Amino acid sequence: xxxxxxxxxxFGLPEFQGKKVTKKxxxxxxxxxxxxxxxxxxxxxxxxxKGISFFYLQEEEEIESLIETKxxxxxxxxxxxxxxxxxxxxxxxxxxxxxxxxxxxGRTEKGIKLNxxxxxxxxNKLGKSNWITTLNGKYWWVEQSRISxxxxxxxxxxxxxxxxxxxxxxxxxxxxxPLIEFLDDAVKNEFGLDxxxxxxxxxxxxxxxxxxxxxxxxxxxxxxxxVLSERMISMEKSGQRAFSTEERNKREQxxxxxxxxxxxxxxxxxxxxRAAMPEPLRKxxxxxSRYTWKQRNMIQATSEIKRIGELLxxxxxxxxxxxxxxxxxFQLGLLKGxxxxxxxxxSLYYACGAEQIPRTLGEIAKVTDSTFHNITKCYQxxxxxxxxxxxxxxxxxxxxxxxxxxxxxxxxxxxxxxILDKYEKRYTLSGKDPKGLVAAAIYIAAHYxxxxxxxxxxxxxxxxxxxxxxxxxxxxxxxxxxxxxx
Numbered sequence: 266x267x268x269x270x271x272x273x274x275x276f277g278l279p280e281f282q283g284k285k286v287t288k289k290x291x292x293x294x295x296x297x298x299x300x301x302x303x304x305x306x307x308x309x310x311x312x313x314x315k316g317i318s319f320f321y322l323q324e325e326e327e328i329e330s331l332i333e334t335k336x337x338x339x340x341x342x343x344x345x346x347x348x349x350x351x352x353x354x355x356x357x358x359x360x361x362x363x364x365x366x367x368x369x370x371g372r373t374e375k376g377i378k379l380n381x382x383x384x385x386x387x388x389n390k391l392g393k394s395n396w397i398t399t400l401n402g403k404y405w406w407v408e409q410s411r412i413s414x415x416x417x418x419x420x421x422x423x424x425x426x427x428x429x430x431x432x433x434x435x436x437x438x439x440x441x442x443p444l445i446e447f448l449d450d451a452v453k454n455e456f457g458l459d460x461x462x463x464x465x466x467x468x469x470x471x472x473x474x475x476x477x478x479x480x481x482x483x484x485x486x487x488x489x490x491x492v493l494s495e496r497m498i499s500m501e502k503s504g505q506r507a508f509s510t511e512e513r514n515k516r517e518q519x520x521x522x523x524x525x526x527x528x529x530x531x532x533x534x535x536x537x538x539r540a541a542m543p544e545p546l547r548k549x550x551x552x553x554s555r556y557t558w559k560q561r562n563m564i565q566a567t568s569e570i571k572r573i574g575e576l577l578x579x580x581x582x583x584x585x586x587x588x589x590x591x592x593x594x595f596q597l598g599l600l601k602g603x604x605x606x607x608x609x610x611x612s613l614y615y616a617c618g619a620e621q622i623p624r625t626l627g628e629i630a631k632v633t634d635s636t637f638h639n640i641t642k643c644y645q646x647x648x649x650x651x652x653x654x655x656x657x658x659x660x661x662x663x664x665x666x667x668x669x670x671x672x673x674x675x676x677x678x679x680x681x682x683x684i685l686d687k688y689e690k691r692y693t694l695s696g697k698d699p700k701g702l703v704a705a706a707i708y709i710a711a712h713y714x715x716x717x718x719x720x721x722x723x724x725x726x727x728x729x730x731x732x733x734x735x736x737x738x739x740x741x742x743x744x745x746x747x748x749x750x751x
Contacts (some may be wrong), residue, residue, distance in 0.1 A: 316369025415439035618656030
């Protein structure tokens, strides 16, 4: 029976962890490929009989020559080749994606096994995602946690009509993993004017072919169906001629993009009070400048979210998530009888959990004027009234923070992370404070490396009681012998 190899997110195989993978590395490890496939004149696929494929882009000089050929309408069809012209420095070409098919025997970090699990297993373990396919493609696939899972498409399947119940029962026959290192690299586009990253390419390595949906203000790839951009701004002018920069700016009929962090989404119109206007209009402007209770509420909430976000160094998408959540709660009337600041803190805490940003409720409570009890009540009402799933913070995300606070070695962080991974496989995390688990893992890791540290020091630094720390230690004793130094 073949050994089951783990497929890792971000680098695929263990041999490539923390490395910038090039064709030279692949040839050194696996030898010459059994065949090489050219995809849409932009990328190559090195195929091995073991069931592993490596994708890399053509060199810029080769792409430019192909573009010139296309301009002359002398494009060559995609074909299977065993030998191809060797471009300049080809062995330095960077691998941007790795694919796995049978007879490769492997599974992802979440336990999805190639050729054994179905798409239904993927949805159950990783959550539901959008189906993707191409008109002439051979697969349906979904992308979860930066890993794509493929199933075979029937000949009569169409992108517009499909039976999801049937597709869910089909086995996973292909898995692809984009490499993290490739995201920082770029290649020239077909005009040679700017740079393109991996997001500009379809799954087969060719460039997206965008089409514009004017009604929805979206740009969509006509091949894979990916929404490339949304909420596009119309750049059309008024049709009047402009003879100076000032006239051109005045006659533009588009504004700045929608900003969810603004109380009115930055869609309000401001009228200059100093401008000459009749008295009735001046009165209307005066009344329009007065804020209602709802507007004042949103102004205070958005200001508080931005303030806390800056203090806790939260990313922009988390603050936007919290604003949208607060706005939804406000529209449903959940603010009646509750503090604005407490609801803001609860929204931020939920947003951090949903986006897997390691921030505890205690950290958020420290930078607000609301009490811990009020924030907890608002958090519970959000989950109950909005019917939201309760997010859980992965304890491993908190390890680096507390290891730094305790001024411990980086080896402690690595070992503590492994202990938590093993704990998560044996026990459920539901109902347990992640800080308690992190404290126990750090304490065990420190003693493994013979670093003297007391339970009192660990518990005080992390913000838990010694009783909680000892309870978590008792649970970890069952597999602690694996980490004892011989």
